[in-house]
Amino acid sequence: MSKRVGEDVxxxxxxxxxxxxxxxxxxxxACPRPRCIYDDQSRAPSARYVTAMRxxxxxxxxxxxxxxxxxxxxxxxxxxxxYRYLAQEPA
Numbered sequence: 001m002s003k004r005v006g007e008d009v010x011x012x013x014x015x016x017x018x019x020x021x022x023x024x025x026x027x028x029x030a031c032p033r034p035r036c037i038y039d040d041q042s043r044a045p046s047a048r049y050v051t052a053m054r055x056x057x058x059x060x061x062x063x064x065x066x067x068x069x070x071x072x073x074x075x076x077x078x079x080x081x082x083y084r085y086l087a088q089e090p091a
Contacts, residue, residue: 055085
């Protein structure tokens with residue numbers, strides 16, 4: 001019986017890993033912290049927090065003049081999601 005591999009598991013050699021970092025550092029591979037915040041699930045940010053931070057980042061990038069398509073590529077989401085982030089009122 002074969003074991004299913006979850007979507008969150010990186011498969012080496014596929015070239016599909018996107019180093020998006022976290023709220024503390026923009027790159028996992030270059031992070032200076034000795035332990036990843038995602039290793040300790042009690043410290044991992046909630047999905048709601050991550051979404052809110054992505055919305056804040058989308059608004060910042062928009063103010064810098066980036067297009068919705070560029071922001072979507074940067075954040076790894078669709079343009080529709082970027083438009084939704086930009087339409088939200090900042091908290």
